[in-house]
Amino acid sequence: IGNGYKYLVSATMKDDKFLNDAKRDSYENMISSFTLDSSLISKYLGKIVAAESLLNIDSLKELKTLKYDFVTKLEKSWDISSSSYDYYGNYYYDDYYYKYAVSVDIGNINNNEAVNAYEPTSKAFLNMSAGLNANEINKIVSDRVQRYISNDEIKMSLAKVSIESGKCDGAEIYRIAKEYDLNAIKNFVSQDPTKMYNLEELKNEYEYIVKIDKDIFLQSVT
Numbered sequence: 001i002g003n004g005y006k007y008l009v010s011a012t013m014k015d016d017k018f019l020n021d022a023k024r025d026s027y028e029n030m031i032s033s034f035t036l037d038s039s040l041i042s043k044y045l046g047k048i049v050a051a052e053s054l055l056n057i058d059s060l061k062e063l064k065t066l067k068y069d070f071v072t073k074l075e076k077s078w079d080i081s082s083s084s085y086d087y088y089g090n091y092y093y094d095d096y097y098y099k100y101a102v103s104v105d106i107g108n109i110n111n112n113e114a115v116n117a118y119e120p121t122s123k124a125f126l127n128m129s130a131g132l133n134a135n136e137i138n139k140i141v142s143d144r145v146q147r148y149i150s151n152d153e154i155k156m157s158l159a160k161v162s163i164e165s166g167k168c169d170g171a172e173i174y175r176i177a178k179e180y181d182l183n184a185i186k187n188f189v190s191q192d193p194t195k196m197y198n199l200e201e202l203k204n205e206y207e208y209i210v211k212i213d214k215d216i217f218l219q220s221v222t
Contacts, residue, residue: 068130
């Protein structure tokens with residue numbers, strides 16, 4: 001790093017190789033062995049430093065909505081500054097990221113808002129939203145569960161849905177989870193050569209619904 005230039009050396013590994021001590025050590029040795037030919041080093045280069053010396057990867061940053069003060073803490077690897085919806089008026093400030101969603105009209109009230117984040121290594125996606133909803137929590141949960149009822153993967157027992165609920169300090173809380181059964185998928189595919197699943201594209205889904213009076217807070221992780 002030096003004079004405005006940064007050089008990044010990185011490598012990615014699949015889980016099976018990472019869990020293999022010998023292969024993981026080989027990767028780490030490869031990264032550690034990286035050098036620059038001193039005869040080719042520009043006087044503008046400066047020095048080579050480890051990423052850990054520039055960034056505390058164990059520190060957390062916050063993703064929050066602007067008006068509702070709906071907050072979650074994320075590791076530094078999560079990308080909260082980029083979005084494909086910049087024309088909606090997103091802006092980034094320090095370690096906070098606010099994203100205005102397209103508002104839903106409720107009479108003269110436009111108060112719905114949402115933020116999101118992406119973790120590139122695991123391809124996990126987080127979405128948080130908040131707004132008004134006068135329906136009872138049971139109605140809200142029932143409506144959101146409807147999309148699972150007609151889901152073919154669930155009908156064939158390739159994925160399962162679970163629902164949990166609780167209350168805390170006046171808040172009603174629900175958790176809806178859709179999780180794939182990899183053994184069931186393996187058996188399903190093995191029975192018919194025309195069937196195939198790209199396991200790398202499968203995503204478990206977890207949704208949290210919090211209702212406080214007329215306000216609703218949603219958080220989903222896939």
